[in-house]
Amino acid sequence: MTGWSQALGAHPGAAAGAAETVSGNRGLQIEEKLLFEQDSPGHCGVDLPEPAGLAPRLGGTERKGPIGLPGLSEPQIVRHFTRLSQKNYAIDSGIYPLGSCTMKHNPRLNEKLARLPGFADLHPLQPPATVAGALELVDTLAHWLKTLTGMPAMALSPAAGAHGELCGMMTIRAALTARGDPRRRILVPESAHGTNPATAATCGYAIDNIPNNARGRVDLAALKAELGGDVAALMLTNPNTCGLFEDEILDIAAAVHSAGAFFYCDGANFNAIVGRVRPGDLGIDALHLNLHKTFSTPHGGGGPGSGPVALAAELAPFAPLPWLVHDHGGLRLVEHRDGEAAQSIGRLKGFHGQIGMFVRALAYMMSHGADGLKQAAEDAVLNANYLRVRLEGALSLSYPGPCMHEVLFDDRFLKDTGATTLDFAKALIDEGFHPMTMYFPLIVHGALLIEPTESESKASLDQFADTVLALAARARGGDATSFHAAPRLAPRRRLDETTAARKPVLRWRPEPAQREAAE
Amino acid sequence: MSLLRFTKDHEWIRQEGDTAVIGITDYAQEQLGDVVYVELPELGRQVERGGEAAVVESAKAASEVYAPVAGEVVAVNDAIAADPATVNTDPMGNGWFIKLRLAEPAQLDGLMDEAAYRKFIAELK
Numbered sequence: 001m002t003g004w005s006q007a008l009g010a011h012p013g014a015a016a017g018a019a020e021t022v023s024g025n026r027g028l029q030i031e032e033k034l035l036f037e038q039d040s041p042g043h044c045g046v047d048l049p050e051p052a053g054l055a056p057r058l059g060g061t062e063r064k065g066p067i068g069l070p071g072l073s074e075p076q077i078v079r080h081f082t083r084l085s086q087k088n089y090a091i092d093s094g095i096y097p098l099g100s101c102t103m104k105h106n107p108r109l110n111e112k113l114a115r116l117p118g119f120a121d122l123h124p125l126q127p128p129a130t131v132a133g134a135l136e137l138v139d140t141l142a143h144w145l146k147t148l149t150g151m152p153a154m155a156l157s158p159a160a161g162a163h164g165e166l167c168g169m170m171t172i173r174a175a176l177t178a179r180g181d182p183r184r185r186i187l188v189p190e191s192a193h194g195t196n197p198a199t200a201a202t203c204g205y206a207i208d209n210i211p212n213n214a215r216g217r218v219d220l221a222a223l224k225a226e227l228g229g230d231v232a233a234l235m236l237t238n239p240n241t242c243g244l245f246e247d248e249i250l251d252i253a254a255a256v257h258s259a260g261a262f263f264y265c266d267g268a269n270f271n272a273i274v275g276r277v278r279p280g281d282l283g284i285d286a287l288h289l290n291l292h293k294t295f296s297t298p299h300g301g302g303g304p305g306s307g308p309v310a311l312a313a314e315l316a317p318f319a320p321l322p323w324l325v326h327d328h329g330g331l332r333l334v335e336h337r338d339g340e341a342a343q344s345i346g347r348l349k350g351f352h353g354q355i356g357m358f359v360r361a362l363a364y365m366m367s368h369g370a371d372g373l374k375q376a377a378e379d380a381v382l383n384a385n386y387l388r389v390r391l392e393g394a395l396s397l398s399y400p401g402p403c404m405h406e407v408l409f410d411d412r413f414l415k416d417t418g419a420t421t422l423d424f425a426k427a428l429i430d431e432g433f434h435p436m437t438m439y440f441p442l443i444v445h446g447a448l449l450i451e452p453t454e455s456e457s458k459a460s461l462d463q464f465a466d467t468v469l470a471l472a473a474r475a476r477g478g479d480a481t482s483f484h485a486a487p488r489l490a491p492r493r494r495l496d497e498t499t500a501a502r503k504p505v506l507r508w509r510p511e512p513a514q515r516e517a518a519e
Numbered sequence: 520m521s522l523l524r525f526t527k528d529h530e531w532i533r534q535e536g537d538t539a540v541i542g543i544t545d546y547a548q549e550q551l552g553d554v555v556y557v558e559l560p561e562l563g564r565q566v567e568r569g570g571e572a573a574v575v576e577s578a579k580a581a582s583e584v585y586a587p588v589a590g591e592v593v594a595v596n597d598a599i600a601a602d603p604a605t606v607n608t609d610p611m612g613n614g615w616f617i618k619l620r621l622a623e624p625a626q627l628d629g630l631m632d633e634a635a636y637r638k639f640i641a642e643l644k
Contacts, residue, residue: 497578
């Protein structure tokens, strides 16, 4: 083993296979070396002829020596990435119950349609006249999203949820500036997503927290006490990170608006309410959606995110460019910040957004239809409540049910067992399950937040619940040692997260002997 | 004679004449888990009572350390920035965060003494 692997293996028991087999491999799970460690100088996956009569025209800026890329053949590279992918756990492998992440199935139909050459081979600099079909697709997607949100304008270019938040908050800031009333504070409840205060800070605002009440919802009285003429907006996540619907949201909206502030809603959990509730009816002024959550486009490394933002009429003039407007002749692109778009906040992203994700999201919506989308939301809520009911006797439910699309437990059930939330999650890995979200939200102690999504069958939910119940029984049975030893069966044993954070090693470097040989 | 006081946000503050040393309590470090990063304010900064004075990050979460009273930052503990583990091993001693020159020493009177703080955390558990 060379330097990098040793560094990873330095934690006791980290190299799981090493002691058990001669090779260090486990079964057909290969102990894969880094590409740099596999370097065979002279090997190359492609064979390009040296062009004749080459005259450098870089004006002396050519590189002076080798840059240290490894020599590798094509089969070496193919095996390397195939082996790495086999170590990965994905939604295509099994249940992925990460709360607030909405790891739902990515339908294959979406993928098929996104690969149609008319969409996949477009270039963003093609003349608009040659991309009429793509523009119509974008407009149709916007129409569906506007219908579902009950809001009049959609900004499609933001590249992810947090980018959508930034877009929404920038339009709010622009609207306040335009009315000559720049305000400096943003209120964020404790049960909001962590990106909300980060977004507000990025926009230059001071952030004040609003506490939750005993029911896991925003404390309305505390909110009213904080509201004033210096508050630019409230950023609320609904359903919130406790998996609860903010049932006083109409009063919240009224209070925010009567203070002259805007009401931003984090719509990352929109998957719980699609077809049931239109955010526009709740008094929300800006709301981002995550196409890579609610509308089934891949995420978590599977594909770029997409975070469209729905805007109320008052904020629509400030929407980012480009705009797609209906004219006599059809759809027209507005790409410059003048004329009708003079108040726009400008471009947030090169070109028009993640078109491949637009195709997938629209395919998902059209294949489900309005009734199907509503049922997906209802099934997501049903699945979370099924798990709540199956688990609440053994785990400690943080707030009384029913919940929405995710269910929140805390670590009271582990009290005096010697096992922690982290140990419990690691034990789940040994049992073949990706853990739930741990230690978030921060408002409960040792949180375990479970979001099964509508993708899971009853059989799959039962398998997961049976395992969680068995582990909870084992913890209460006094077997803390086995929890502390977990995971025993993963490619790596318990990683030393503390040392990784305190002394991060971010770059592989060759061993001195290798370095000398290379030189 | 030094006066030790506590906040509901789990900071401790020890008065030493016209200055005071501030850190996080043993309960706070235990709740955070292994501290991996500490961000300290620049010297000379004026902090308000209840304002953010430092940031402490563990494997689980990042949290603010609030100034229990108003004052000017006259010293910061660079040793905990270099070795954040000190916050876990000696929170009430070598793991201190900052020293303030007190703007209004009377503000200390509103804080909990050790007995009151012990009672406060006993109720949290």
